[in-house]
Amino acid sequence: MPSTLERSIGANRRTRTPLNRTQIVGFWGAWAGWTLDGMDSFIYALVLAPALTELLPKSGYAATPANVGLAGSILFALFLVGWGLSFIWGPLADRFGRTKVLAATIFTFAIFTGLAATSHTVWELGIYRFLAGVGIGGEWALAGTYVAEAWPEDRRKMGAGYLQTGYYAGFFMAAALNYTIGATFGWRAMFLVGIVPVIVSIVVLLRVKETEKWQKVEATVVKQASSLRSIFSAQYRQRTIVATVLLTVAIIGLWAGAVYEPSAVIQLATKAGMTKADASKTASIATGLLSIGTIIGCLALPPMAERIGRKLTLAVYFVGMAVSIALAFGWAFYLENGLVPFIALLVVLGFFGGNFALFSLWLPEQFETRVRATAFAFCTSIGRFFGAIVNFGIGAMVLHMKTLGVPIALTAIAFVIGLAVIPFAPETKGQDLPT
Structure with missing residues (x-):
């Protein structure tokens, strides 16, 4: 039988600092915003084909599959550019507070x-998606910063995993809405649903208090040098650059797979003899399975990062992403009866797509409070510019090669580059959040 001392140690390990009401309300406000952010982001992928099929002829272009693919890539690239410009929210949050600016980002993408x-x-449509991207891109940085600063140290790491599940719960929500509202009322109704986050932004603004960590440094932040300039000081330059590269890799790989996943499933379902309506519903189901896989990956990541470290955990997830993208789009997509193996691989791809949860955990650990939101916003936003460039390239390859699979499969190369960069990142396992 265990001794009294051993039982005491075991109890202490199981004990977690209880969350107060402010921390609970703040988390759910951030989680809800991140969930609706994910829903908004994926609505476009789900309604891409019907929206462009209707709008291209009105814009003077034939709605051929090639033109739909090219226009879809261009519009998504514009969305990513808007997302990239969202780094402006970081300095605002370091100056005026997390919750006010968080509410502003939610309000922007919803409208x-x-x-x-x-x-x-x-x-x-391209202009509206560009401006929505500016709001969407800032939500992750501010929600991640808020939870990292507001939650107690012994719960902060798992809080990052919980928070990240919201984005993919949003994917699942978008799939469910497309299966019901989208299938019944069309793509315009799907975008109208995106106004719902306005309510969340109001709740965030009125009910969630600023973090104590930000309040303590508020007076000194005004006197400090620009937070954007500070993340490129000798103290932070390498961390900023390395984190930006790693996030760029994650964005290129996951978004290429996730955005084109519905189109790929529709093609495979149609090839299998399904009607357009059934193929669209199958794409919604596949998206839901992808989301479930990613949520599981997000929850599995924090314990792994605590056990084997941040760098090795990211390496494991990057290898998983590279293999699953290459197999799904480079192999299963071209099988005679590839629908089932493709969807099965999507679940695996989704699990390793949970690598984004690591950045919610890891980025706040690398920067002090006075520059944390700026660093988070910058690192998570700049990768979108490169993602936009890659997306243009993917669109051109799809148009030239007359196929969707190979161009997406080639994005697995990005994760090989990421594996080479990981050793230059700092290992923060076991360290408290810097003040």
Whole structure:
């Protein structure tokens, strides 16, 4: 039988600092915003084909599969550019507080997602998606910063995993809405649903208090040098660059797979003899399975990162992403009866797509409070510019090769580059959040 001392140690290990009401409300506000952010992001992927099929002829272009693919890539690239510009929210949050700016990001992406439902041409849709991207890109940085600073140290790591599940719960929500509302009322109704986050932004603004860590440094932040300039000081330069590269890799790989996944499933389902309506519903089901896999990956990541370290955990997830993307789009997509193996591989791809949870945990550990939101926003945003460039390249390859699979499969190369960069990142396992 265990001794009294051993039982005491075991009890201490199981004990966690209880969360107060402010921390609980704040987390759910951030989680809800991140969930609706994910829903908004994936709505576009799900309604891409029907929206462009209607809008391209009104814009003077034939709605051929090639033109739909090319226009979809261009519009998604514009969305990523808007997402990249969202680094502006970071310095604002370091200056004016986390919750006010978090509410502003949610309000921005909700309004412009709703306006996308009024689009008459493909260019109007592109403008609205660009502006929605500016809001969406800032939400992750501010939600991640808030939870890292607000939750007690012994719960902060798992809090990052919990938070990240929200984004993929949003994927699942988008799939469910597309299966019901989208299938019944069309793509414009899907964008109208995106207005719902406005309510969340109001709740965040009125009910969630600023973190104590930010309040303590508020007075000194005004006197410090620009937070954007500070993340490129000798103290932080390498961390900023390395984190930006790693996030760029994650964005290129996961978004290429996730955005084109519905189109790939529709093609495979149609090839298997399904009607367009059934193929669209199958894509929604596949997206739901992808989301479930990713949520499991997000929850599995924090304990792994605590056990084997941040760097090795990211390496494991990057290898998993590279293999699953290559097999799904480079192999299963071209099988005679590839629908089932493709969807099975999507679940695996989703699990390793949970690598984004590591950045919610790891980035706040690398920067002090006075520059934390700026660093988080910068590192998570700049990769979108490179993602936009890659997306243009993917669109051109799809148009040239007349196939979707190989161009997406080639994005697995990005994770090989990421594996080479990981050793230059700092290992923060066992370290408290810096003040």
